[in-house]
Amino acid sequence: MSALAPILGDYRLSAPAMMPQPVRPTKGVPGPENFEVIVDDYQRRLYGFALRMTGNREDAEEIVQDSFVRAYRALAKMDPQQRAELRLQPWLYTITLNVTRNRLRSKRPTNVALDSLADPDALLNETQEGPDQPEAIVDRAADMVLVEQALLQLPMHLRAAATLRFVEGRSHPEIAEILNQPIGTVKSHVHRAVRILRRILGPQVGRIVASENSTIEEED
């Protein structure tokens, strides 16, 4: 029996509860007057996205800063109706992705995959209350680094699709809007990304999922 059998049994992973929740929407029509609230609401999400896309904390910080400046300028130029009709979250993702693309294009791609992202301290804090043994925690941190690095090996368009789909938990129509692509293209990019990741991560996937899954079952 494979390590994933329990997952297949009840389709636990397909449950919407596994997907990251959308951030609380900024109240009112977005504009320069409430921009500080927008920054506060979306900075974590966009920083996370930029970090997954670049693999580099400094790059991610600068990308988020530039993205918010662009968003501010664009909002300031919009008339009230345009602001009212704006779908803020996908729009912010699109801006962040464009800034990321511009930045990565001007950098040597080899810089990217070498940085380790997972902050072992953060992982330790996060798992402290669980029943994991210390070795398991270290294993998990190492596993997450493997996953992060595999993601960074994808071509940028596939990395964007996979990150938005699985890490950010966006729906296909939303990703299509963010990437300005047909839904069919988005689906096929997500699929191709997973195939490549499967090749990179290979048998390690089963081990990672098995160790994660045992934790889930203990919670039940």
Add this chain to the structure above:
Amino acid sequence: MRCCDVEKLWDDMRDALQPHRDAVIKHLRACPPCQELYEQYEGIAYCLTCLPPPQPPATLVPKIIEHIRSAVKATVPDSVAKIDSPLGLLFVAFRETGITYVALNRDEGDEAAFQRIKARLGRSVVPSTAPAWVNETLTAFFRTHVSRLDRVDISDLTPFEQATLRATAKIPAGEVRSYGWVAAAMGQPNAARAVGGVMARNPVPLLYPCHRVVDSTGRLHNYEYGLDVKARILELEGCRSYKR
């Protein structure tokens, strides 16, 4: 349902609204090769959803706000108003945060004056009429020779330039001090020459009184608008203790 059709529907199942959900599950239960592929697919997806959300540094929000502020400053033009004064026409640039530039009339025409201010500020300017607070600030200066420095914005300048101008503001009206005195007042007694440089490019003359700074022998030394103007301002303030 064929294997290739099922594979295309896997990812849709995450959205929970998949109309073919039951058919896919039925196929997977009956088809071991698809089941294995599906498990791998879900395994990868699961690994990705497990990535811990990165914590942005606590400094990120203040950095973003500061970034926006300086970007906005670069794009929002300063207003420039013409104001009559005992020294003739003044061109006064200002924005919400305070007066940013004061130019005495050089009889070069409005357009040339605007261009000069634009070049010095490094951003665009728009002609405007002076709001009451700008008028009052200048009127009060000529009446009392004391500046409302809270209405003057020198935040574009370097920290050294700002410190120098603040030191000049300590010189009482009707008196003069040397470049060396200003340097010493800033706690940098060797910086007299650098102080001279700052005086020469003071964007807000009168309000930050660079006209009260003279050389160590009491001579007027230099002034952007000429020594006659410098002497005139000092005389308006009741100062006689300078040399030509």
